[in-house]
Amino acid sequence: MSSVPTINAAERERLLSAYPDVFHRSFMQRWGLLLISAAVFVYLAFCFAFFNVIPTFVNGNWDRAAIYVQDWYSWRAQPRLRFQNDQVVPQWTSRRQYPEGADINWLKPNADSSRYTVTFGSAGNRMEVTPSRVDVYIDGKLYPVTITRDRASLPSDAPAQMEQDDNKVNVYYGFAGQAEIRTNQVYVQRRFLGWANFFFDTHSPFWGRSLPEVVGLMFSGERLDPNQSNASLALDNFLNNASWQHGDILSKLMQTLVMAFVGTLFGTLVAFPLAFIAARNITRSRAANWGTKRLFDFLRSIDMLIWALFFTRAFGPGPLPGIAAIFFTDTGALGKVYAEALENIDDKQREGVRSVGAAPVAVQRYGVIPQVLPVFISQSLYFWESNTRSATVIGAVGAGGIGLKLLESMKTNSDWDKVAYMVLLILLVVFAFDNLSNALRSRVMGKKGH
Amino acid sequence: MAHSAGADSLSELQEGSRTILDHYQSQVRTRRIYTVVSIVVFLIILGASLDFANSANSGKFFERLPYFFDFMKSFVPDSPLEIFRAMFDLPSPFSDGSIKYDYTSDRVWITDSFYIPNFFYQLAITLNIAIVSTILGASGAFLLCFFASTNLVGAGVTRWVVRRIMEIMRAFPEIVVAGLLAAILSIGPISAIIAVWVHTVGALGKLFFEVVENADMKPDEGLRAAGAGWLERVRFAILPQVLPNFVSYTLLRTEINVRASTIIGAVGGGGIGEVFSLSIGRDHAAKTYAIIILLLITVICVDQFSAWLRRRLIGKQSLEFGQGAA
Numbered sequence: 001m002s003s004v005p006t007i008n009a010a011e012r013e014r015l016l017s018a019y020p021d022v023f024h025r026s027f028m029q030r031w032g033l034l035l036i037s038a039a040v041f042v043y044l045a046f047c048f049a050f051f052n053v054i055p056t057f058v059n060g061n062w063d064r065a066a067i068y069v070q071d072w073y074s075w076r077a078q079p080r081l082r083f084q085n086d087q088v089v090p091q092w093t094s095r096r097q098y099p100e101g102a103d104i105n106w107l108k109p110n111a112d113s114s115r116y117t118v119t120f121g122s123a124g125n126r127m128e129v130t131p132s133r134v135d136v137y138i139d140g141k142l143y144p145v146t147i148t149r150d151r152a153s154l155p156s157d158a159p160a161q162m163e164q165d166d167n168k169v170n171v172y173y174g175f176a177g178q179a180e181i182r183t184n185q186v187y188v189q190r191r192f193l194g195w196a197n198f199f200f201d202t203h204s205p206f207w208g209r210s211l212p213e214v215v216g217l218m219f220s221g222e223r224l225d226p227n228q229s230n231a232s233l234a235l236d237n238f239l240n241n242a243s244w245q246h247g248d249i250l251s252k253l254m255q256t257l258v259m260a261f262v263g264t265l266f267g268t269l270v271a272f273p274l275a276f277i278a279a280r281n282i283t284r285s286r287a288a289n290w291g292t293k294r295l296f297d298f299l300r301s302i303d304m305l306i307w308a309l310f311f312t313r314a315f316g317p318g319p320l321p322g323i324a325a326i327f328f329t330d331t332g333a334l335g336k337v338y339a340e341a342l343e344n345i346d347d348k349q350r351e352g353v354r355s356v357g358a359a360p361v362a363v364q365r366y367g368v369i370p371q372v373l374p375v376f377i378s379q380s381l382y383f384w385e386s387n388t389r390s391a392t393v394i395g396a397v398g399a400g401g402i403g404l405k406l407l408e409s410m411k412t413n414s415d416w417d418k419v420a421y422m423v424l425l426i427l428l429v430v431f432a433f434d435n436l437s438n439a440l441r442s443r444v445m446g447k448k449g450h
Numbered sequence: 451m452a453h454s455a456g457a458d459s460l461s462e463l464q465e466g467s468r469t470i471l472d473h474y475q476s477q478v479r480t481r482r483i484y485t486v487v488s489i490v491v492f493l494i495i496l497g498a499s500l501d502f503a504n505s506a507n508s509g510k511f512f513e514r515l516p517y518f519f520d521f522m523k524s525f526v527p528d529s530p531l532e533i534f535r536a537m538f539d540l541p542s543p544f545s546d547g548s549i550k551y552d553y554t555s556d557r558v559w560i561t562d563s564f565y566i567p568n569f570f571y572q573l574a575i576t577l578n579i580a581i582v583s584t585i586l587g588a589s590g591a592f593l594l595c596f597f598a599s600t601n602l603v604g605a606g607v608t609r610w611v612v613r614r615i616m617e618i619m620r621a622f623p624e625i626v627v628a629g630l631l632a633a634i635l636s637i638g639p640i641s642a643i644i645a646v647w648v649h650t651v652g653a654l655g656k657l658f659f660e661v662v663e664n665a666d667m668k669p670d671e672g673l674r675a676a677g678a679g680w681l682e683r684v685r686f687a688i689l690p691q692v693l694p695n696f697v698s699y700t701l702l703r704t705e706i707n708v709r710a711s712t713i714i715g716a717v718g719g720g721g722i723g724e725v726f727s728l729s730i731g732r733d734h735a736a737k738t739y740a741i742i743i744l745l746l747i748t749v750i751c752v753d754q755f756s757a758w759l760r761r762r763l764i765g766k767q768s769l770e771f772g773q774g775a776a
Contacts, residue, residue, distance in 0.1 A: 258503050306726070306742060315509050364484050392625070423622065
């Protein structure tokens with residue numbers, strides 16, 4: 001094998017003695033990575049057992065997961081078709097997606113409302129509901145479900161989409177919805193893509209109109225309400241939408257932004273003078289340096305969460321505790337960073353200013369501030385940006401803002417569409433503020449920031 | 451000229467210098483006007499923000515301020531020793547049968563006769579959540595970052611997609627991930643781990659790919675000249691340069707994640723955060739102080755340890771970055 005280079009014994013000896021660090025590496029250098037990897041692996045295995053990962057995943061409600069995720073981008077109409085005196089009477093849940101007496105194209109009664117037709121997507125997938133019998137059509141084929149006094153029973157040739165569950169019958173139409181046939185009612189869940197009544201709720205005169213129609217009404221056309229113009233009525237109806245609460249959500253989002261802005265600003269304003277006291281090269285008193293630095297450590301090491309919970313107990317839920325929590329932690333964190341920046345300054349500029357006989361304040365103003373100001377502003381912008389994100393999280397422990405709203409919506413387990421809406425808003429705002437802060441920072445630093 | 455009075459020295463100036471001086475002074479005036487206007491605008495925004503925050507709060511600032519000190523007074527434990535009894539789950543002489551003083555019932559029994567104080571156990575859970583999610587997050591960021599850097603990936607599409615994925619992962623509110631998983635997996639540490647993990651991948655991924663982009667490309671050129679493939683170039687040219695920085699950033703993230711897992715705990719992710727928000731909500735002063743002391747010690751220890759490790763790994767450079775990269 002001519003391509004393999006060979007070396008003689010003398011050459012090998014020479015290489016070994018010339019580069020001992022390559023050939024005789026210490027034990028840690030040789031095996032360190034492997035040992036650390038093995039330790040990490042053992043640790044992860046331990047945690048896997050400690051946190052009961054497998055039982056938790058096995059016992060998870062995965063069927064619920066599919067429904068929750070579908071709830072993010074679609075909505076359900078859930079009428080109950082009750083049987084009363086040989087008639088079928090629809091009853092709606094509290095979240096009204098349709099106004100009283102609306103003409104619904106997938107839920108149609110016949111003339112004497114003894115029979116309701118529920119369509120699931122296409123004419124072939126429908127249900128003819130009567131008090132004694134429900135005709136279920138799947139892909140055009142009829143499967144009659146008979147209802148006696150104490151039982152709804154499946155036909156013998158029923159497909160897999162239909163199942164008998166004790167004395168009721170469940171029918172699944174996939175994404176389009178499902179129905180539960182009981183002895184006294186049929187509980188229908190009908191799913192549609194999109195968010196129901198996102199712009200206007202059913203009480204608004206704009207409900208059910210198409211977008212061009214709404215825009216047309218807003219800028220021309222007669223007043224729907226004699227007291228105000230259509231544009232302001234539309235805005236009012238939009239913000240006070242009963243099921244989506246746009247006004248409330250936007251105001252909560254504004255609270256989150258205000259918390260981050262005011263908290264970081266106050267933190268900056270307080271940390272700025274304190275940092276001059278904490279910097280060893282500016283204030284020549286060990287006790288003052290030490291005291292200020294420990295104050296910074298104290299403010300910083302107590303978590304934002306603890307401050308938030310503490311101030312929530314004091315001021316009640318709302319943006320004030322959020323502002324106070326961000327202010328306290330940021331004073332500590334910014335103070336430390338500022339003091340370090342001050343200790344790293346170039347002393348020549350100060351000497352220069354002092355040499356022309358300037359007063360101490362002027363020495364700081366013209367000898368120190370121009371050097372550190374870009375760093376200060378850039379750090380504050382960094383904190384502002386990251387606090388916009390943190391404010392969402394501490395909001396959830398009661399410090400106001402959209403975090404609390406998010407937590408409430410999630411706890412109901414049915415408002416996942418609202419959660420999706422708020423997440424979208426938060427993502428938009430976070431991206432916008434990231435870019436704003438990046439742009440400002442790169443201008444301050446005079447080069448492209450990252 | 452410098453010795454004469456200001457007005458005289460100005461009159462002595464020549465025509466050209468005068469123009470320059472006038473120009474300078476007019477610029478100073480313009481600048482001053484800009485400064486004043488921006489300060490006024492800034493103050494208006496600040497005032498409006500404060501007013502908005504105050505009116506949106508359930509209690510108004512100045513109305514609640516006296517109660518703040520009342521609350522502080524009510525938050526004094528019966529005796530300083532009580533804090534340590536609460537911390538170690540020891541019986542309290544103040545016990546009146548209520549859960550406020552019944553510390554012993556919280557003990558976590560390992561065997562019939564050996565127990566761990568509850569708060570230490572909860573702290574261990576929180577720390578493990580933080581460490582596991584950091585390890586998993588750093589691994590995820592490690593795998594993604596090479597696909598997001600300009601110097602290693604030619605395809606703009608790949609870079610764009612990977613960067614957007616990272617952005618969404620770090621901007622997505624942690625409590626939403628935790629909440630969704632809690633609804634599926636029931637409340638507990640696993641949803642907290644996944645929530646913190648998602649955020650960590652996004653945040654570390656960004657820092658990692660910036661390190662990769664700043665790497666020296668000469669070793670890469672050498673390997674490419676020798677005909678090495680993409681994986682070999684990454685392994686032998688880039689990785690040795692960036693690994694110390696990666697480890698350093700990961701250690702910084704560990705500190706941040708200890709806090710993050712505490713917060714997720716407070717909104718139902720288990721661990722010490724949950725116990726803490728319960729005890730502060732129920733006015734249990736001794737328990738609250740015990741937890742604050744434990745958290746304080748933990749945070750300081752983790753910070754010091756990771757700072758020491760970082761210094762050992764890459765020297766003084768490690769202290770310069772990362773502070774604002776939460």
